[in-house]
Amino acid sequence: MATSLPHAIQLKLEQALGQWRQWQCEPALDGAPLIERILAGGHSNWSVLVGTMGRQFVVRVDGVNPAANGINRQHEWTILQSAAEAALAPVPRYFNPDLGVLVCDYLPPEPEQRVDLQALACLLREIHRLPVRHHRLDLAARLASYDKQIQRENLQAWVLLQPHREAVARQFQVCAAEEGPSVLCHNDLLQANRLYSGGTLYALDWEYAANASPWHELAVVVHGDDLTEPQATEVLQYYLQRDATAEEWLRLQRHGYVYRYLELAWYLAQERELLDEEALAYRTTRLTEVYRELSA
Known part of the structure; x- marks a missing residue:
């Protein structure tokens, strides 16, 4: 610090x-x-x-x-x-x-920042009830922007993304085609952006908030926090207030693959001196694992 x-x-x-x-x-x-x-x-x-x-x-x-x-x-x-x-x-x-x-x-944090999946799902539901705005999350533009920057500034990183670019484009098209009504989403509700204060779970850092698919939001939480399958199941049950269908699980996987690519591309677009080899290897591995699960 x-x-x-x-x-x-x-x-x-x-x-x-x-x-x-x-x-x-x-x-x-x-x-x-x-x-x-x-x-x-x-x-x-x-x-x-x-x-x-x-x-x-x-x-x-x-x-x-x-x-x-x-x-x-x-x-x-x-x-x-x-x-x-x-x-x-x-x-x-x-x-x-x-x-x-x-x-x-300033919200004074509680000493123990626990992970309560029911409270997390409830927070997601309440966020998605907020009034929609004219501003919409444009994932295609963001992906294109990162790709262009990486290709221009870091050819080694650009090569690293090549095995996934076409597959991500296909999955993104499927996600866009099956997308229902958008809702107001936080779009970055990772554990680092959630805070327990005074017994209440709050969302911090709303800079990426915009209208988006709730399935993208769920994918950010599930994959961004590396939830296990039982944990992801619990979040979906609390969020949907029922069991998720097989098609809904597939939708979550598709959005998860797009998110993992976006996460890696964002990281590679940072200044080279800020990159960490271990973190880079981890993000690359997780992207590959999600693709294998989706292709199985």
């Missing part, structure tokens, strides 16, 4: 704290919050804990242009407001797209 902020991030943070009168707080703040500690930092963004009047907030500052990763901060802000009203996310207090800053309430 970094102990200091890059100079550019520090300047943006100070500007956001200087605009504390514009934060949407009840009761209104009577002074600028003070920096308490850095919560997370990296290439994409930095999160800093600040506090005043016995209240704490998380200030997130963009490290790179979010549009480079297909992220629309205005859509995120609008969706986050709806999610917070439904008690599914921390309450947003301030948004400044010019600074690349978002401020939300």
Whole structure:
């Protein structure tokens, strides 16, 4: 964990704290919050804990242009407001797209961040009940963007993807053809983006939220968290409120294969010095395993 902020991030943070009168707080703040500690930092963004009047907030500052990763901060802000009203996310207090800053309430984490599959399925169901938006997850565009970037910047990585590109394209077409009505999805609801606070399970980091297939969302959770088959069965039972059919399992596998490819392509599109050989090998292996299961 970094102990200091890059100079550019520090300047943006100070500007956001200087605009504390514009934060949407009840009761209104009577002074600028003070920096308490850095919560997370990296290439994409930095999160800093600040506090005043016995209240704490998380200030997130963009490290790179979010549009480079297909992220629309205005859509995120609008969706986050709806999610917070439904008690599914921390309450947003301030948004400044010019600074690349978002401020939300800080949710103190419980000491034990357990994995409760029933609570997870319930959270998914509640998210999918939120109002749909005009913004839709465009997986085809995202895949094409990653492919183009990797082909241009990392030929070795491009070669690594070749055995799967045609198969993924076929499965993606099947997924698109069988897709029903879309719902509002978080689209990145991995365990790292879920938090128990005060006995409630919340969803964090809504930057990829958009209208999408609920089966893509389920595939992200099942494959992103490496759930076992019994665990996946339990999640589907709680989510569907019945046993999943054979066709539904096949649909989950198809979306899982597309997700695993997307996960690997995203990783390969990062700067080379950020890549880890062990993590790369793991993602490659899991993609191959899902393809074998789908082809069996």
